[in-house]
Amino acid sequence: MGRRAVHDREALLDAAIELFARGGAQAVTMAALARHCAAPSGSIYHRFPDRAALLAAVWLRTTERFVAELVTVLGDTPDPARGIEAAVWCVDWCRAHAAEAQVLHAGATAFAPEGWSAADRHNWDSDNTALRTLLARTARSVARQAEIRADEAAFAMFDLPLATVRPHLAAGRGIPESASDLVGRLAARILGSPA
């Protein structure tokens, strides 16, 4: 099968995410990645045809991992209690994955998707529509049972945890345990369950 890889794709992406967490997208350069991994630039270009492909891969792998876990947390037929759990889980995930949380929190636009290849753009689109339908379905289901509006339920489950986590990520701090508590309380208040 040819020579065994010293720098495999996953390790390079891990390093790229690390660079991103430290200095934002502008710190994720092919040259910086090569330095950080002590790899020659050729090895980087062997995996990623250009910088846009690297940035796309950082975004896509991170979001896909996050959503895959989120799906299992939400389960098949989410109710308000499950919605609160999901909100708290988002906070806990950010605490456990500090660097990837920075990626998520920066949003796709930080990775210059306008420069991505057609294939990467397509993957991004499918991820987006899949996520949107998942969230819409979940929000509707929870909102019906909690007797509130769907946009309120959606906020409580997804925007609320990200908003709580955001100041800590921006400051480069870790996420305190109290953030999970706060999200649990607020989500409970919005979703109307006993606090």
Place this chain on the structure above:
Amino acid sequence: MGRRAVHDREALLDAAIELFARGGAQAVTMAALARHCAAPSGSIYHRFPDRAALLAAVWLRTTERFVAELVTVLGDTPDPARGIEAAVWCVDWCRAHAAEAQVLHAGATAFAPEGWSAADRHNWDSDNTALRTLLARTARSVARQAEIRADEAAFAMFDLPLATVRPHLAAGRGIPESASDLVGRLAARILGSPA
């Protein structure tokens, strides 16, 4: 008094904010700003000693303007009703100032404050402590009257509107009117006033 300025400081900052809204901090280069204003690079460097000073000015002017208006909205002795107004006002401000909202939403770290001059860093520090004490005082006052915790009140007044606005900013869309409604309802629910 010397020659009249063709490119004055405020106009350059407006242009820089425009560039930021379109392409993030990496798009705010001295060269790009010069191109965008059809000014020679010398004129840019006449106003801003280096790129870090430009980025600092973009951040500082934007936040100082926002906070100055916020102070008047909050008034002297904020109560829960005033807190809800402030939350909705944040959303309306973002709608009315799309480009500056992008700056605010990106956070200071997007402007590489580690490279700022000592003077700019100092201004940033004072702004921060002033804002923090303002928010803490407001949150305490509102929380006492609403009989909730201070961190919950702070969330409802400041993090909540930013979180609601965030997805729209990230997508490059304008802020819909419905966002103001949503924030009003959620803030009312958290602050415990009649919805």
Place this chain on the structure above:
DNA sequence: GGCATACTAGAGAGAGGTCTCTAATAAAAA
């Protein structure tokens, strides 16, 4: 008018990043 001043104007050096290209190398397959 003449002078001082504040600004415009833009060339150019130097640094760093992107990407291409060729050669070397290690491991699996024949």
Place this chain on the structure above:
DNA sequence: TTTTTATTAGAGACCTCTCTCTAGTATGCC
């Protein structure tokens, strides 16, 4: 062993950006 192939290795052309430096120009004041 020989061949094939995936990968490492890194030199180098090209581009863009930052920042410096010198010269030119318009305006207010004496």
